[in-house]
Amino acid sequence: MAVITTSSASAAVYLERRLANLRLGLTLELFTATGALIGGLVAFLLSDRVLAGLFAAMLGYTAWSMVRRAGARQPAAAAAAPGTGTAVVPGTGTAPASAIHGYLASLGGADYAVRRLPAGIGLAFVAGVLSALLGVGGGVVKVPAMNLVMGVPLRVATATSNLMIGVTASASAILYLLRGQVDPYVAGPVVVGVFAGAVVTSRVAHRVPAGVVRTLFVVVLCYTAVEMGARALALPVGGQGA
């Protein structure tokens, strides 16, 4: 309930300000939801500890990549024609012609273009599988995937990921509701509290420097990596991942 309310309240602001990318979010959501469905069905086939170890290593590498990227120039693989969101082929100024490139161009924002869609889709699928298998939020995979692989600005990536989590969380919430596992006396005060936090945070988020957002995200990645590493080694660490 808290995740859904946070997602809905902040996504309303992010979409109004064109910070969250609805088209990209829906596209990746399709594969994340499919990954979560398949992950839930094959969970019994895989070792939880091996997966946690692999995930910890992947998160560590991602955190390192984000720290390195902070000091490097953004790649110029696909630029956007300002105000159009249309991808152009670098060095030519012309729009690419194939169907996949046409779809890719439609996913871009006003001042950025989306690239490497197949890789992004693959990672969104992995995020869904890992969410179902390890009980971690897919944001730790989806945000770096959108930012590092697909060339989406970090603020847009976090806002779009925030938009996406509401849908997957609602699927679980419907089940808990039907199974009688939601206590309204606990959920009520929690929903009111997270709503207040989400409304305030989403309205001031654009004033937080991008470097601070990146640093906070790296901290979350490192924390989750340590938690997953501890799970892989069967060490006692409390709580679930981000």
Next chain:
Amino acid sequence: MPESGSATPRLVARLLAVGTAASVALVAAGTVAMLLAGHVPVTEPGPAFRPSRLAADVLAGRAAGFLWVGLGIAVALPSARVAVACIGYLREGDRRQAAVALGVFAVLAVSTAVALVTR
């Protein structure tokens, strides 16, 4: 049409803003009613979800009615915004993006059905 030229994100934003405000207003009213009635969260289990009693509970001003209706709206909002996105893109003539939204809806429906069958 690129994302920046589409009116659908604004339509979805309005749905989420109005829906979340309605949901939180009802939940807040239910929380106040719960506290005024002397109920203590965590130590005392809340009332079960009974759809047939929702209207009567709300009309009687009971906490359970406001809380469950508010929480129900919150749970339904993400699926509703996928549906609104689908309709919005269809109206703009973007059948490809509408199909993607419909696909998300279908996967969610299958996930819920599978979970209910295998619980």
